[in-house]
Amino acid sequence: xxxxxxxxxxxxxxxxxxTVVHKLPSFKLLNPTSSSSHYCSTxxxxxxxxxxxxxxxxxxxxxxxxxxxxREDNQALGSVSLGHITxxxxxxxxxxxxxxxxxxxxxxxxxxKPTAVLNALQNYYEAYNSNVHRGIHYLxxxxxxxxxxxxxxxxxFINALDSRxxxxxxxxxxxxxxxxxxxxxxxxxxxxxxILTIAEHHSAIVPWQLVAQKTGAILxxxxxxxxxxxxxxxxxxxxxxxxxxVVVHHVSNTLASVLPIEEIVxxxxxxxxxxxxxxxxxxxxxxxxxxxxxxxxxxxSSHKMCGPTGVGFLYxxxxxxxxxxxxxxxxxxxSDVFLDHSTYAEPPSRFEAGTPAIGEAIGLGAAIxxxxxxxxxxxxxxxxxxxxYLYESLLSVPNIHVYGPAPSENVDRAALCSFNIENIHPxxxxxxxxxxxxxxxxxxxxCAQPLHRxxxxxxxxxxxxxxYNTKEDVDDFIQALNDTVNxxxxxx
Amino acid sequence: xxxxxxxxxxxxxxxxxxxxFGFNSLKFSQRARxxxxxxxxxxxxxxxxxxxxxxxxxxxxxxxxxxEAPLAPSSELVSDKLHRLATEFRALxxxxxxxxxxxxxxxxxxxxxxxxxxxxENRVTGCTTQVWVEAxxxxxxxxxxxxxxDSEISKGFCSCLIYVLDGADPEEVAMxxxxxxxxxxxxxxxxxHSRVNTWHNVLVAMQKRTEALLPQQxxxx
Numbered sequence: 016x017x018x019x020x021x022x023x024x025x026x027x028x029x030x031x032x033x034t035v036v037h038k039l040p041s042f043k044l045l046n047p048t049s050s051s052s053h054y055c056s057t058x059x060x061x062x063x064x065x066x067x068x069x070x071x072x073x074x075x076x077x078x079x080x081x082x083x084x085x086r087e088d089n090q091a092l093g094s095v096s097l098g099h100i101t102x103x104x105x106x107x108x109x110x111x112x113x114x115x116x117x118x119x120x121x122x123x124x125x126x127x128k129p130t131a132v133l134n135a136l137q138n139y140y141e142a143y144n145s146n147v148h149r150g151i152h153y154l155x156x157x158x159x160x161x162x163x164x165x166x167x168x169x170x171x172f173i174n175a176l177d178s179r180x181x182x183x184x185x186x187x188x189x190x191x192x193x194x195x196x197x198x199x200x201x202x203x204x205x206x207x208x209x210i211l212t213i214a215e216h217h218s219a220i221v222p223w224q225l226v227a228q229k230t231g232a233i234l235x236x237x238x239x240x241x242x243x244x245x246x247x248x249x250x251x252x253x254x255x256x257x258x259x260x261v262v263v264h265h266v267s268n269t270l271a272s273v274l275p276i277e278e279i280v281x282x283x284x285x286x287x288x289x290x291x292x293x294x295x296x297x298x299x300x301x302x303x304x305x306x307x308x309x310x311x312x313x314x315x316s317s318h319k320m321c322g323p324t325g326v327g328f329l330y331x332x333x334x335x336x337x338x339x340x341x342x343x344x345x346x347x348x349x350s351d352v353f354l355d356h357s358t359y360a361e362p363p364s365r366f367e368a369g370t371p372a373i374g375e376a377i378g379l380g381a382a383i384x385x386x387x388x389x390x391x392x393x394x395x396x397x398x399x400x401x402x403x404y405l406y407e408s409l410l411s412v413p414n415i416h417v418y419g420p421a422p423s424e425n426v427d428r429a430a431l432c433s434f435n436i437e438n439i440h441p442x443x444x445x446x447x448x449x450x451x452x453x454x455x456x457x458x459x460x461x462c463a464q465p466l467h468r469x470x471x472x473x474x475x476x477x478x479x480x481x482x483y484n485t486k487e488d489v490d491d492f493i494q495a496l497n498d499t500v501n502x503x504x505x506x507x
Numbered sequence: 508x509x510x511x512x513x514x515x516x517x518x519x520x521x522x523x524x525x526x527x528f529g530f531n532s533l534k535f536s537q538r539a540r541x542x543x544x545x546x547x548x549x550x551x552x553x554x555x556x557x558x559x560x561x562x563x564x565x566x567x568x569x570x571x572x573x574x575e576a577p578l579a580p581s582s583e584l585v586s587d588k589l590h591r592l593a594t595e596f597r598a599l600x601x602x603x604x605x606x607x608x609x610x611x612x613x614x615x616x617x618x619x620x621x622x623x624x625x626x627x628e629n630r631v632t633g634c635t636t637q638v639w640v641e642a643x644x645x646x647x648x649x650x651x652x653x654x655x656x657d658s659e660i661s662k663g664f665c666s667c668l669i670y671v672l673d674g675a676d677p678e679e680v681a682m683x684x685x686x687x688x689x690x691x692x693x694x695x696x697x698x699x700h701s702r703v704n705t706w707h708n709v710l711v712a713m714q715k716r717t718e719a720l721l722p723q724q725x726x727x728x
Contacts, residue, residue: 113602440658442636450602459635473637473657503659506610 092404097397098485101389104129105483115453118491123268123431123479124457125318126299128382132321135381139374147373148347148364162373165380166363172383173294173313174304175330182329182336182363183376187295188218190314190329191262193366194291195222197339198312199260205231208257210288212237212245213469214267217462219293223262232259239469242420244272251282258288265297269463269477270419271402271429273297280309289335295319296429299386299481301395305330317375321481322382326375329366336362343368394482401480401489402430408493409434409478412500418470431479433461439503441476447502452495585679588671589687609663616666619655631712634705636661642716649674650717654709664705672713680717685710 092098102108105127110117119127139161145154147162163178170178184190199222203209209223213236220234227234235253240246245267254261261283266273276292283290291312297303299320305313312335316327331339341348341359345368350358359365386394403422409415414437422428435441445458456478460467467473478492599605619625619639629639636658645651652673654665672680685707 440636440660443658443660446660447603447606450606474635503610506614506659 091397091400092486096485097389097393097482098401098488101129101483102485104131104385106130106133108483112453112455113450115451116491118452118454118488118495120478120480120484120488120492121455121457122481122484123296123319123461123477125324126321126481127483128321128323128378129385131385132323132378132381136323136374136378139377144374146370158373161377161380162371165376165383168380168383169328170330172387173298173330174306176306177333179361179363180330180333180336182331182366183371184314184327184329184366185325185372186318186327187293187314187316188327190327191218191291191293192222193329193342194312194314194331195226197342197366198289198335199223199226199232200230201340203227203230203232203259206257207232207259208253208255209234210237210250210253210258210261210263211235212250212263213239214245214270214272214463214466215262215264216268216293216295217464219262219264219291220465236465239270242426243270243418243470244420244426245270245274247275247278250279254282254286254288256286258283258286260289260291262291262293264293264295265303266294266300266429267419268296268431268479269433269461269466269475271431271433272419273427273429276308276310284309296431300391300398300429302391311335317379317382320379320382321385322379323372323375325372326379331362333362336366339366341365341368345369347371389482397482398430398480399427401484401486402428404486405430405432405478405480405489405492408489409496412436412493412496414438414500418475429479430481430484431477433475433477435472435475436500438507439500441474443503444476444496444499447499448492448495451502452491452498454492454495456492585671585675585683589683592667592671593687606660609660609667611663612666612670613659613662616654616662616669619653621655624653624655631708633708634661636705638665638705638709638712640665640709640712640716642713642720644677644720645674649676650680650720652713661705661709665709668706668709668713677717677721680714683710683714 107127108117108119139158143154143157143161145152145158147155147159150156150159166181166183167178169175169181175181182190182193184193203226207230209227209232211220211223211234223234226232237245237250237253240249245263250263261279263274263276263279265276276290280290289311291314292308292310294303294313294315296319298315303313310330311332313330314327318324318327339362343366344357347370348360348365348368350360406417406422406428409417409432415434416436417432417434419428419433420426436444441458445456448454448456456476458476459474461475461477467475480488596605596608599608624641625639629641631638631640636656638656638658638661639654641653643651650672652669654662654669656662656665672683688706688710
């Protein structure tokens with residue numbers, strides 16, 4: 016970029032900074048000598064050195080998209096990437112934390128919501144909030160229509176045959192409990208086997224422990240192979256006539272590995288076993304087609320796919336849901352209630368006791384509309400590139416170990432990395448990243464204690480991306496991480 | 508055997524005469540009470556709770572005057588130390604400076620005998636990092652603490668808590684509330700709970716272990 020243009024940018028920035036800093040997407044100042052500077056200043060500076068934080072706090076500023084002079088090796092991650100295009104839709108990303116631009120890398124824990132979803136929620140409560148299904152009046156009819164429309168949207172999103180195969184729950188955890196208590200209690204006998212992996216989220220393990228205790232069923236766990244991914248060969252060998260259900264993740268929230276669900280379903284159905292897939296980390300990030308996967312049950316949470324908290328869903332094949340007894344009892348799931356017994360509604364109502372999270376389900380519908388407009392394949396392709404970039408960038412940090420398989424021709428990784436750095440506690444890393452750099456990652460066991468125990472650690476740090484993250488987010492994270500490592504090493 | 512301490516009328520035994528150090532012009536009970544009134548601001552600290560504490564080998568005066576602790580390396584009260592620490596951290600405006608100060612405290616924590624301190628029974632539950640705390644009574648009946656953690660920041664927390672509580676009397680340890688620590692406010696945005704938990708958990712662990720060291724007390728009124 017010619018220096019005169021640079022000066023012009025600086026002048027523009029100084030005058031517009033105060034007015035537009037929170038309104039336009041935040042872009043990096045495109046400095047030919049550094050790929051990640053944030054400042055609007057007369058000398059170009061980088062983020063890394065603390066000594067540049069003289070006087071006023073660092074500010075993120077906004078310039079128009081036409082300043083895209085950065086030449087990226089990878090076209091997909093360039094300055095008009097999916098991340099750059101979608102960032103304006105997420106108001107929460109345009110803020111500062113502790114004097115630095117917020118870099119939100121905790122998407123596996125929860126995703127951010129686009130304005131379309133926020134508007135849908137607001138509109139529901141402003142225009143037609145009303146209880147669903149039983150009301151006669153206009154508002155109730157409208158609320159019911161929108162609620163059922165949201166159900167259809169979920170069904171279409173995962174290509175379910177019928178929207179009656181979608182049960183709205185509070186979240187994926189409740190959905191798994193629904194299957195465990197409703198299907199599990201009435202189908203598992205002593206010595207029946209339930210196959211899981213050691214990498215499962217606690218929500219996929221604990222309900223089955225509870226039900227196994229009650230029924231006498233046995234839980235069997237698949238371990239990891241030498242690539243730190245679930246050992247699929249081992250899994251295949253575990254199947255027997257005793258296997259009644261397999262409960263597995265689609266994408267691991269810690270290892271970033273992806274399981275071959277179609278094959279697993281074939282092996283399971285061969286021995287007459289059912290398959291429950293925890294799709295929390297896959298539905299938000301890639302195309303998930305329950306008919307082609309042929310799974311029996313699938314669960315996901317709205318809040319991980321740009322929808323509100325408080326709603327999730329269970330997909331279950333019609334014939335399975337029809338045969339299942341109720342889970343929670345109350346209004347809505349009944350047909351008739353007498354004093355000594357009640358009769359129950361057909362699925363999905365049978366499993367939706369009480370007033371549902373109506374506005375939230377409608378918000379989930381809006382999230383699905385938003386994601387569908389972007390295209391899940393496009394999101395997936397972008398995140399694969401970002402995943403590779405994150406992984407490779409992390410490997411450049413000394414003394415780091417990133418968990419899970421390495422990405423390759425045959426192995427796709429999700430856009431998340433859990434890692435540990437020698438001699439520095441992940442919680443200390445996360446604290447410093449937050450306090451000094453405004454970078455949000457997670458530290459802990461990520462609801463996967465058995466996995467961490469197997470890996471021989473108490474906790475790990477995890478950075479997880481979504482389609483609204485950019486290459487610059489990764490660059491900032493890596494710089495901040497290097498700064499963090501230097502800081503802690505200097506104290507030793 | 509002692510009849511329990513009261514605020515105004517005390518019979519002084521000869522062993523307590525050393526506690527009169529520095530307060531010559533006032534009657535003992537008045538001096539002790541003044542000192543407590545001074546610190547009463549946030550905590551309603553009175554003598555009443557001490558009625559129930561009968562530490563074997565101690566007379567009533569020692570229980571009352573324990574807070575003056577002239578035999579300890581420092582004659583500061585726990586409350587003074589807390590106050591000093593809170594002031595120190597409050598003066599650090601940038602959150603990162605508070606992190607750095609904690610790391611400094613971590614560095615000056617006496618190294619623990621890992622094989623001993625890191626025993627499973629010493630583990631403090633509820634922290635995202637691993638923290639171990641040991642407590643024992645010394646020959647004067649004061650509590651001595653040792654702590655360790657696999658996280659430098661948590662070690663810093665432990666170091667601060669040990670600075671405040673090590674060498675204190677069991678009653679003083681019991682009196683500290685998590686709120687007293689909120690001023691240290693490290694890694695918190697506003698008064699969020701996540702980092703407070705580590706403080707709180709370690710403090711509670713120290714208090715529980717202290718309580719476990721005391722002989723079982725009869726039910727008080």
